[in-house]
Structure formats: C-alpha cells, structure tokens
Amino acid sequence: MLSTNGKYGIIISKLPVMQTGLTGIMTRHFPEYELTYCRSQEELTLLQLRRADVVIADISGDYRNPRATLEQYYSLLSQYRGIHWIFLVSRPLYPVAVELLMRPESTLLSDREPIEGVIGAIRAGSERAERISQTLLAPEPQDMEEGYESCVLLTLSERKVLRLIGKGWGINQIASLLQKSNKTVSAQKNSAMRRLALRSNAEMYAWINSTHGMRELNLISAYGEPEEWKRTPQRDTSLSSKSA
Template identity: 55%
Template sequence: MLSEKYRCAVVISRAPIIQFGLGAIMAQSFCEYETIYCATPEEITLSLLQHANVVIVDLTNDLRQARSACKTYYSMMMQCLDIHWVFIVPLPIYPLAVELLLRSESTLLSSMEPVEGIINAVRSGNRRAEIIGRSLLSDRDYDDDDVSQPALSLTYSEKQVLRLLGKGWGINQIASMLKKSNKTVSAQKNSAMRRLLLRSNAELYAWINSSYGAGILNLNPMNGEGKQWKKAEQEETLPLLNNAP
C-alpha cells in the first residue's frame, strides 16, 4: 500500500534533453515527488496513471502528428480526472491544444516557458491551474499579420461585446444592457471571432485574457477603465437614455 505522502510525477517527452531538463526542475523544486520518464504515451500503463499526481507532457516533437497526439492525451485525461496535466505547447499546436486539451485540470504552457513558470504550474496543482500560461498568451506569441491586423478592424460594437464577455457577463446580460436581442449579440461575438481567426469559445477567452487582447479591449486593471472607452460608451448609451420613455 502506498504511503499517503507518496507523490508521483510523470514526464513524457521524445527528446532526452527535455526529459533531463524537466527532471532537474522536479528534483530541485519538488524533491517529494518520484519522477518517472516516458518517451511516448504508449509507455504509460493505467496503473501508473492512476498513481500519478501530475503529468508533464512535451508536445514540441509531435508537430507532424499533433492531432493524433492530442487525441491520445485527451483519452488519457478522461480516464483519470484527478491528475494535473501540464502540456508544453509549441505555437503551431496551440489551437489544437486549446480545442482538445484545455480543461479545468490542465495547464498549457509555451515551449519557451521560463523555468519559474513550470515550477508555478506544478506547484498550483489541478485545483488552481492557471489554464493557459502567460508566456503562451504574450504578445510575442501572436503573429502581427495574422492577429494584430484583424484586431484593429473590429467594430466598436464587437469590441463592446468582447469587453463585457471579458468582464464575466453572459450573452443574456449583455443583450439586456445594450438593448439588443440575444441573436444580435451572439452574431457580433461570432463576427469578432471570424475577424480574429478564432475557431472556438476557448480560443476567444484565451485571446480576451491575453495581454494583447486585454489591451485592445481596455481590460487591463492597471490602466483603469480607459477614458477613451468610457467616452465611447457614453456616446452610445446617451441616445438610448434620451429615447427612454
């Protein structure tokens, strides 16, 4: 019978040097863990998975078979829901990782994640997973031609809907506040997603919570509400108030 203090980490990577690096992080910062190394998910037994507390997966060498690899890990995640999964994700796989691997028990980190980011992710555990690491959402992870240009072409109404979504409002609440139908608000959200080349709600919220998206939408609490945004809101809301019975 395993001791209650027994903690197990599984590191999966096809690259020995990455195995070594992740192993060094675990040994220096999490000496209470026994770390087990695998090159592929096929090497992991269900028994090992059931005893693991955290599984760190390096996807940087799975570019050619990214969908297959993500589907394999998704299946493994469904078998053991109490494990904290930490995925090291290269940018080309990011949309696929968001689609298949983003869950409350998982954390997505950039393949360029600093050591401290990996340590914080493991330390947080599956109950306080950051979901998507800041490095993966930083400005340098966005291609200017693919993302920043469409963002600048968002209409004011589209920005308004995304901003309210970012503040935690639901479609029904936004429609009520803006005196619009749910169908109109949903259409504006979907139109914004097409402009931003986003394919799912998970990708949309990842963009909203990124430093770049938050800047476009004036959601950065360090910068306040944003005088320009306030003025635009007042200009749009004023006619509604004047026309109210």
C-alpha cells in the same frame, strides 16, 4: 528518486534534453515526488496513471500528426481526471491544444516557458493553476525573432556539438564521436553559448528545446532525421548534467 510522501509524477518527452531539464526542476524544487519517464503516451501503463498526481507532457515536437497525438491525450484526460496534466505546447500546436486539451485538470504552458512558470504550475496544482500561461498567450515577436535568427551564425562544429547535446549526448561521448578532445568540445559549446548570448547551461537547454533552437539544429524534421544522427549514445555513468 524515492518519494517519502507518496507523490508520483510522470515526465513524457521524446527529447532527452527536455527530460533532463524537467528532472532537474523536479529534483530541486519537488524532491517529495517519485518520478517515472516515458517517450510518448503509448508507453504509459495503467499502474503509472493510477498512481500519478501530476503528468508533465512535452508535446512541442509532435508536428507530423499532432491531432492524433492530442486526441490520445484527450482520451486520457477523460479517463484520469484526478491527475494534474501539464502540457508544454509549441506555437504551431496551440490552436489544436486549446481545442482538445483545455480541461479543469489541465494546464497549457509554452515550450519557451520560463522555469518559474513550470514551477508555479506544479506548485499551484490542478485547482489553482492557470489554464493557459501568459507566456503562451503573449503575441509572438515575429520581427524580433526573424532579426535574431538572421544575425546569429553558429559554425558547423558548434552546431554539431549543440545538436548532440540536444540528443542527450555528454561531452565525453561527443568528443569520442567527433574524434576531438573533451577540452575542444567544451570550448565549442562555450563558444556557441557566447554567440547565442546564453549565460548558463539552463539557458542553453531552454534554447535547444525552443522552436528556434530545434529548427536551427534540425532536432525536429518533418522528413525524419538524417542517418548520421540516428546513432544512440551508450550511457556514460561518469557524466553529470554539468558536463553537458
């Protein structure tokens, strides 16, 4: 994506589904930004940081050594104060994020943040954006979530399809891996969305990336990922975000 106004943004996430979602937001609402992507802060270059106007960092999945990850971001915040840093934070990481990442140039959003919240934070910029979003400050509805989890049962096939979508696979790739037709895979994806009361692909991506969705699909595991899911899909240039 080429910028005509010289604005530059960086998206950091280990999850392909999060990169896809954030790219969609930026493309639609902020087409003036040129974007670059990283899986972690270790991949950032000095040139990227010197050019950046905004960095959107998804730290919702860094459970293994969260303090070390956030301390590295703290160091970057101290060095590059001209950047608006937007962090997507999960509930377990919230206390550490407040301790290390709360700065005048940073904004903390929930990993369940509505799209409007992300758009508003980017549009407001570092000077006018809320330091912590209301979504992150609101009490977590434990009872409701526990009841919700207990009543939603995905079939094994539906779970496999959603998990592969969360790993960045497209419908054609999933069909090839599972030795099913594209029609069958699409039907299983749609069936899973109906069970979860999800009305659009955007809502599906948000659920997959939520704490509940990642736990339900085992996208983040403290013991590493099962071998069957470590295979990296070959890029399928015929697919668009709609096919996922």
